[in-house]
Amino acid sequence: MLSQFRSRASDSGALSVGVLGVGNIGTVHLKSALAMPDVAVVAAADAVPENRERAERAGVERTYDDYAALLAAEDLDVAVVALPPFLHAEAVERAAEHGVDVFVEKPLARSTEEADRMLETATQAGIAVGVDHTLRYQPDMVGVKSAYEDGSVGHVPYASITRLNDGPLGRPPADAAPPSWPLDSDAVGGGSLLELGVHCFDVLEWLFGELEVRAATTGHTLDIDVEDAATVLLRAPETGTTVTLHCGSYQWEELPEVNTRLRLEGITGTITNQEHLPEHFYASAARAALENVASRVGAADRTVFGPTFYLQAHYDALADFVGAIRNGEEPPVSGRDGRRSLALAERAYDLAAETTATEIELPEVRP
Incomplete structure (x- = not known):
């Protein structure tokens, strides 16, 4: 069966890329793309002048204060x-008008309804949509998947995942x-479930296949809208696996601490992502994190990007x-994958609205 996507393999020169949004x-x-061969x-x-200046210091020749203007002017x-x-859908629609494939930061959209419109637009235009679900690219998660698939712990009746980050207010x-906008539910579509939970849904389905949401609860530790x-x-x-997922943006992140914990309880043993961190992870990650911070604010912006553990993903x-895209293939993490994670988040929101925390019965797991 032929792919619906056009191949770029026969095009001469590097793939031309435009970055829409140069915040964090x-x-x-941007720096990832600058470090890639043949890109x-x-x-x-x-829209922020300081962000455009950052892109220029990194080596980008042309910057725009409007992403629609960039798409109209550049051959991408x-x-x-x-x-x-809240700008994802419009940006994908503008890119589709110009036949430009898109790599979209998660969440793909604010709702499955919005995602469906985006994906229909992309299909009609013949463009590819990829989503930046990066947990499956972290080496600790790759290690968990490999250990699970080699069958060393047998059947896995129970698993758990926790992902915690700084909140939208940052740390004092x-x-x-x-x-x-991160505090505006209309602008973002939701809080921790859409900011962090979609990552967890994606990596869990990558491990265990399609998931069903059985119960959910949400909470507020801060007086904010999400x-x-x-x-x-x-x-x-x-796989017959029961999974508990907890995500939150209430804990101050201490880099280079790994902010995701994944644990698989197999019948003959346990697999955790902590067991699959790279050798000398904390020492090398701390050094790389400092180097990357320095490169963002100083004259070193023109140096080659050196990814940390997270940035490498x-x-x-x-x-x-x-x-x-170069080979005319469907993206490995496609718009459909992004839509699937959104659907799970929406189901969780629906159940949380009608279920209290005390009504959720979790399976008993002995240490």
Whole structure:
């Protein structure tokens, strides 16, 4: 069966890439693309002057204050959409008008309804949509999957995953007001479940196949418009695995601590992601994190991007997408995958609205 996507393999020269949004994660994607062979970052767009200046210091020749203007003016193969969630749909629609494939920061959209419109637009235009679900690219998660698939712990009746990050307000003392959109439920579609939970849903389905949400609860530790904690009970029918998921944006992140804990309880043993961290992880990650922070704010912006543990996963995800585009293949983490994670989050929201935490019965697991 022929792919619906056109191959770029016969095109001469490097794939031309534009980065839409050069905030925190946009900078990661920008520097990842700049470090890739046979990729040319020809332009970047951001409404914030300081972010455009950052892109220029990194070596981007042309910057725009409007992503639509960039898409209209540049001849692109790929657009990286690193804009706030409320702009994802419009950006994909504009890219589709110009026949540009898109790599979209998670969550793909604010709802499955919005995602369906985006994917229909992409299908009609014949463009590919990829999503930046990076947990499956982290070496500790790859190690868990490999150990699980080799059957060393046998059947896995129970698993658990926890992902915690800094909240949208950041850690005190605050030296500047946070952006308003992460605190606006209309702009982001939700809180921790869409910011962090979708990553967990994606990696769990990567491990166990399609999931069913059985129960959920959400909570607020801060007086903000979106939830900053959520706990979800899931079932994987294909493997007969029960999974508990907890995500929250209430804990101050201490880099280079790994902010995701995954544990598989097999009948002959246990697999955890901590067992599969790279050798000398903490020493090397701390050093690389400092180097990356320095490169973002100083004259070293023109140096080659040196990914840390987390940034390497973003690099690999984008590189995988670029490779698929070059060969006319469906992205390894497609728009359908992003839509599936959204559907699980929506089901969790629905159940949380009608279920209290005390009504959730979790399976007993002995240590």
